[in-house]
Every structure is written in C-alpha cells, then in structure tokens.
Amino acid sequence: MKKIILVVLVLMLVGLLLVLPNPQKEENSKFKIVTSFYPMYTIAKSLSAGIENVEVENMASNNIGCLHDYTLTTSDLKKIETANVFIVNGLGIENFSDKIIETYSNIKIIQASENINNLIIDDEEKNAHVWLSIDKYIKQIENIRVELAKYNPDNSENYKKNAEEYISKLKDLKDEINNKTKKQKNCLSFSESIAYLAEDFNLEIETIETDHEQNGLSAEMLAYAIEYVKENNIKNIIIDKKTADNNAKTVANETGAKIYVLDSILSGPDDEQSYINIMKQNLKIVESME
Ligand SMILES: [Zn+2]
Structure with a gap:
C-alpha cells in the first residue's frame, strides 16, 4: 500500500514538473546571434525577421559608431558569453576579436567580409567599410546566411527566404540610385x-x-x-x-x-x-x- 502511494506521489510530481513552465529552458531554446556593431546588426535583424526561436543582440550600443579603435567592455563580453554565433565585419574593424577568442575559445565567429574585394587605403590598410557598397553588402548577407544555416540548420529555409526578400529590395534600391x-x-x-x-x-x-x-x-x-x-x-x-x-x-x-x-x-x-x-x-x- 505504501509503495502504491509513493508511486502515485512520484507520478504527480513528475506531472507537475511537466506542466510548470520552465523559464530557464525557454531562454536556452532560442538561437542567439550577437553582432559586433550596427551594420552587421541590420543584416542579422533582416535575416531573422519573423523567426520566433532566434534572437539578435548588438554588442556595441546602436549609437557607438565605427569600432575602429574600440575597447571591449565587461558588458560586451557578457553579451557574447551567451551567444551561439558572433557576427563581425572583419577587415580589421574588430581588432578586439583576439581577446574574444581568448576568453571564449568555443565561440563561433562569422566573418561577413570573407572573399569580398575591398578598396585599399595604402599598403598596410584596407578600407573596411564595405557595407556601404550595396553589392558588397549583398555579398555580406549571403556570407552570413550560409554560416547561419550551418550553425542553425533548423532555420536554414527561413534564413534563405528572408535573404531573398531583403536582397531583392536592395537590388531595387541600387537601380533607383543608378537611375537618379x-x-x-x-x-x-x-x-x-x-x-x-x-x-x-x-x-x-x-x-x-x-x-x-x-x-x-x-x-x-x-x-x-x-x-x-x-x-x-x-x-x-x-x-x-x-x-x-x-x-x-x-x-x-x-x-x-x-x-x-x-x-x-x-x-x-x-x-x-x-x-x-x-x-x-x-x-x-x-x-x-x-
Ligand atoms: Zn571605421
């Protein structure tokens, strides 16, 4: 008899645990994208639009400006700590990347400017502000989309659909600029x-x-x-x-x-x-x- 009561109690407890919402789990089930600064944030926001289990956070505040000569803060590192992926522009803008890799050796970094031709300032320095060319910005979107699909395959179709829509708007924009x-x-x-x-x-x-x-x-x-x-x-x-x-x-x-x-x-x-x-x-x- 005691055994039966115990089994019933255990079953009730398990049932209760299943019914109760678990905030910890809810939070962790989202795929978290952190971007280094605003231009990358605009891409991540567009690619993840309408996808419920993806969240995007910008590391630097939206009004900080360019990250050339930027120094990481503790709150920046805290944001990156919980990220599934960290998106950077590359080409020397995020000179603090080494410190991030040092701190979080498992971090997945997505380089937006991979294989994008850039203007040269002088022998030493590349002009890293490639997002200001619409065609190069489109290449950055494609680079990021491919990597996101790799790390978050469940949403690969969603990323693809969002990328296509966004790129088509950008091509219209480019045509409008050319015409004017x-x-x-x-x-x-x-x-x-x-x-x-x-x-x-x-x-x-x-x-x-x-x-x-x-x-x-x-x-x-x-x-x-x-x-x-x-x-x-x-x-x-x-x-x-x-x-x-x-x-x-x-x-x-x-x-x-x-x-x-x-x-x-x-x-x-x-x-x-x-x-x-x-x-x-x-x-x-x-x-x-x-
Ligand atoms: Zn800059």
Missing part, C-alpha cells in the same frame, strides 16, 4: 568610409583624411584641401555624420563650396528597413549636390 545619379559629381571628402558610397552614387572624390576623427588635421593638409577645391572648381564637400565638421567648415569658408553630410550607417534605429531608409536619405542629399 547619372551625372557624375565632383567632391572633396573628409571620410574614408565615403569611398564605397562614392562608387554607387557616381561621385568623383578626393579624400583628405583617412580616419574617423579629423580634429587634428595639419595646416599643410588643410591648405592642400583648399587648393584642391579651388583648382578643380569643386562645389561639394562631404563629411560623414559621425565626424566633426570643423575642417570642412574651414575649407567651405575659404572656397564657397557647400558641406553635405552623408550617413555611413554606423548607427540608426532598431528597424529591419533601416539600411534601405538611410541609403534613400543619402540619395536625396547626393541629388541635391551641384
């Missing part, structure tokens, strides 16, 4: 990240500074910039949204050229369409140039 930028425009640029945008937007650019911060531009470089604008009769000076405008203002004052601010998509809203929306905004600005 038939006339080449000459510009002086104060940001290396503009180089890829310039190709898509039919801009002929001379780039003065190769770094995100250009407060400390030498008098010599500034004089060169002014001379270049005057000699080539340039009407447009481009700066990136994230860079200071003091040097551009000096050149504009000396030459009468106008300053235009383009967005390198280093930050933005938490929204799957944000890359396309920002590019359309850039297109309007380029159309308004002389």
Whole structure:
C-alpha cells in the first residue's frame, strides 16, 4: 500500500514538473546571434525577421559608431558569453576579436567580409567599410546566411527566404540610385568610409583624411584641401555624420563650396528597413549636390 502511494506521489510530481513552465529552458531554446556593431546588426535583424526561436543582440550600443579603435567592455563580453554565433565585419574593424577568442575559445565567429574585394587605403590598410557598397553588402548577407544555416540548420529555409526578400529590395534600391545619379559629381571628402558610397552614387572624390576623427588635421593638409577645391572648381564637400565638421567648415569658408553630410550607417534605429531608409536619405542629399 505504501509503495502504491509513493508511486502515485512520484507520478504527480513528475506531472507537475511537466506542466510548470520552465523559464530557464525557454531562454536556452532560442538561437542567439550577437553582432559586433550596427551594420552587421541590420543584416542579422533582416535575416531573422519573423523567426520566433532566434534572437539578435548588438554588442556595441546602436549609437557607438565605427569600432575602429574600440575597447571591449565587461558588458560586451557578457553579451557574447551567451551567444551561439558572433557576427563581425572583419577587415580589421574588430581588432578586439583576439581577446574574444581568448576568453571564449568555443565561440563561433562569422566573418561577413570573407572573399569580398575591398578598396585599399595604402599598403598596410584596407578600407573596411564595405557595407556601404550595396553589392558588397549583398555579398555580406549571403556570407552570413550560409554560416547561419550551418550553425542553425533548423532555420536554414527561413534564413534563405528572408535573404531573398531583403536582397531583392536592395537590388531595387541600387537601380533607383543608378537611375537618379547619372551625372557624375565632383567632391572633396573628409571620410574614408565615403569611398564605397562614392562608387554607387557616381561621385568623383578626393579624400583628405583617412580616419574617423579629423580634429587634428595639419595646416599643410588643410591648405592642400583648399587648393584642391579651388583648382578643380569643386562645389561639394562631404563629411560623414559621425565626424566633426570643423575642417570642412574651414575649407567651405575659404572656397564657397557647400558641406553635405552623408550617413555611413554606423548607427540608426532598431528597424529591419533601416539600411534601405538611410541609403534613400543619402540619395536625396547626393541629388541635391551641384
Ligand atoms: Zn571605421
């Protein structure tokens, strides 16, 4: 008799455990993607749109800007600790990757820029801002999709469907840009990240500074910039949204050229369409140039 009561009690307990929600399990059953910074976040968000058991988190906050010269924080490492995959742009932007691999030797890192041709700044340095070329951004999407399907095969069809939809919108965007930028425009640029945008937007650019911060531009470089604008009769000076405008203002004052601010998509809203929306905004600005 005692035995029967015990069996019944055990069965009831097992039943209760099965019925009770287990928050720990719920959490762990999601495939977690962590991205290094905003451009990668826009891709991961689009690829995982509508997939319930996938979550995406951006390591750096959405407004941090480019990760060139970035130092990891403890909260960054905490986010990566629970990630199934970590997506990076590569090409030297995430110089802290070594530290991550050192800390989490099992981490799966997806390199978005694998096998993508990049512009060279000089012998030593590659221009890593490839997401600003729509064609190269599409290649990044494809690279990431293939790797996600490998690590999360259950959702491979979902990733494929989302990638196809997103890429088709991006191709429409590229056509729209091509149609509206038939006339080449000459510009002086104060940001290396503009180089890829310039190709898509039919801009002929001379780039003065190769770094995100250009407060400390030498008098010599500034004089060169002014001379270049005057000699080539340039009407447009481009700066990136994230860079200071003091040097551009000096050149504009000396030459009468106008300053235009383009967005390198280093930050933005938490929204799957944000890359396309920002590019359309850039297109309007380029159309308004002389
Ligand atoms: Zn950068």
